[in-house]
Amino acid sequence: MIFSSLSFLFYFFPIVLTLYYLFYFSKTLKNTLLLISSLLFYTWGEPKYILLLLASIIFNYLLGLLIGQAKKKKRLLWLVIALIFNLSTLFIFKYLTFITKNISDATAGKTEVINIALPIGISFFTFQAISYVVDVYRRDVGVQKNFLHLALYLSFFPKLTQGPVMKYATFEPQIMGRKETLKKFSSGVCFFITGLGKKVLLANNMAIVVDRIFEIHKMGNIPVSLAWLGALGYTFQIYFDFSGYSDMAIGLGLMFGFKLDKNFNYPYISKSISEFWRRWHITLGAWFRDYLYIPLGGSRVVNRDKLIRNLAVVWIATGVWHGANWTFLVWGVINFVFIALERMFQFEQSKIPNILRHVYAMLIVIIGWVIFRSDSLEEAGSYIGCMFNIFNGFYSDYTYMFLKEFWLFLIAAIVFSLPLATIVNQFMVKGILVRKTIDTKPPYDGKSIYVEPPLVKIISVLYPVGMLVLFLICVAYMVKGSYNPFIYFQF
Template structure:
């Protein structure tokens, strides 16, 4: 069930009504209803994969209980390994099995000893990369004694399967989300209005921005050899806009929907296009994932090794390559992560100096740094979007050629009209960069101006809704 579908437009008000007007008297019944609604929401894609969510939920609930009472360090470590093995085992099989088989076969063929191996027709379960990391962080935090395990399986099942963020995050931590299932929620009108405002902006970004860029990007990347370097550069620029508007749009809808039910999810994007260096941009993009790798990979690596410049560098490369691998079983994603590590290192190694030189909120006078950082992102997404490394390097060979100055193939009246929406999108994001979401600053506007904006956004959402596309991160 897509957020940008008629099914969800019918599903959400029904769940909202039952949640607040039928099941509001008993917290446990309300949580049971949320679990049922979340499982139905996920089953609309493929009910068979509900088994995977149930297995992860069951294993980590049992492991969490055992970790909470276990005193023996060896036993606690074994319990943690069970959780890691089950979660990463399921993720690895569905996401990476064919990748390893194909490369294993290619490696032996390179030495003249081909093996008789075959791949499997494996369908990637939607959201497995997200809820796997969410449940895994729960057991790791109990192991580290940062949180206490819950003794209510319904609360934990609701935490794992909460439908607004089940499919593509934010990847929540138990210390933030789980206690919200343990306390009675009360309806707050102001929060609900702000949630609807955030949902509206998320839908606009997805439908009017991302889905308008998608056909152009798909057409050009499907046959890059027939396009000039200028057209390929614009395609990379548009894909950068598309993936941000698509994924941050999903996050806005998820966070806004959670507000309707009295929940506060973490901010997942903090206006990364206005970053003044790549380190800042990385910390503002897909925050729930980057902080996950920081807390559960980078910091343990840093603690396990002597702190030197070399260990900092190697730790950064390890983390970024793993982040690339998390996105997909393809060498393009691994190279994308490797390239991001190169981008990230200069600001990471000079972080203390940089922190004392500027304010946390970007200003217009810092536009040159923001443009440079944005261009780095544009170049990196070529690897993210390409099917193979060979295709990515072929695209770069054209971008950095004389054809970069040729007239792009994309200039026509319709595309110029679409470009006006991208300009509007940048203006709104810039104005809202101090808030948790881009339309938060509108709360101080006169009611008539707010209503005009809401009606305008709604009009364009419905106008462009005939070309519905799935969210990009459903593939991850």
């Protein structure tokens, strides 16, 4: 089940939300309902792997207890066992098929390929489980003795399949301490509808163009303009697909009183690859920083070679985390190379004009997404070659056809990838909301108030109307559209 499906929108979620607020008198009943709902949510999409999720919850709960109660040496032993369990689970279900396939190819088919379907969300709930046991070992958090609470942390359905990858220390206080308010609920509705629009209207329509162009490329070389249209289309598709999910997850969390971590901060305005990764998939970057980069020594190492080593380990791990394919590994290495070069030459402190730095960053990002999208390195190399090979020609009737059909969605994608809402909000606060002093009677009492001009009042009325219209348009697209899962489901 996905958030942008009719079954979720009109059956699962309304029922869960209604029951949740019927249990207004008991936080424990609310949490129990959320846990049961989360397990049903996962079972709906992955019935054969619900036992895997339950096993992860049970084992990490028990191992957390053992780590919390043991002395130093035994604590380390139990932590190692917990890490082996979690990483082995990830290895078996995510990487074993890839490894055995490569061995089979290398031995001309003499060894058998072990085909194991990838469980949805395994990378996300496994990384959260690792963060919990590590934090218990470090004494950063207390051991969770309430099974219900830990189970809810690992399986809460808004963040179960695609994150955000939240630390236990951030989530745990909200389990019993959260408060549901009308402001949170209304903000949650707006977040959810915004995310739904990103996914249904922008990401899904970009996917139509991108899939067609990449299929055309598989039949032979394509002109430069068509290759760039496909690359740009995927650049916007993956952003609105993933950030749309993140917005919906945040919105769902708010409607239940939870505040989930922000995962995106307009990454396509970045002026370096380092900045891009501070804005893209923020919680995953924070996880690798806290549990891999800093333990290796981070940036504090005096030896530059060790700094390069630390960066290499993190970015190879980041690439591999995204999937079992050579393309993801190479994509991770490319990010490492440019981030390392930026560190070495202090690129972010350079006097290079911002526009040139932005062009550089987006060029690397777009090429990286082509590799990320491709099924093989050969396909990626061929496609990137088409982007720069003018001997394949520049113009294409396909380019004209796709632009004619999808130009509005492309312009909308460009516009909404920019922080226009933030700029407009700042303009309204600084320019339209005028601080006006009213002197009622002499002597002057010194009181000042904000006076809202008519424009602000109009916007405050139109905004909820706009949200409703956006929701209805999304539903119309969902009714006539086909099943289109989120890209990050495969991770």
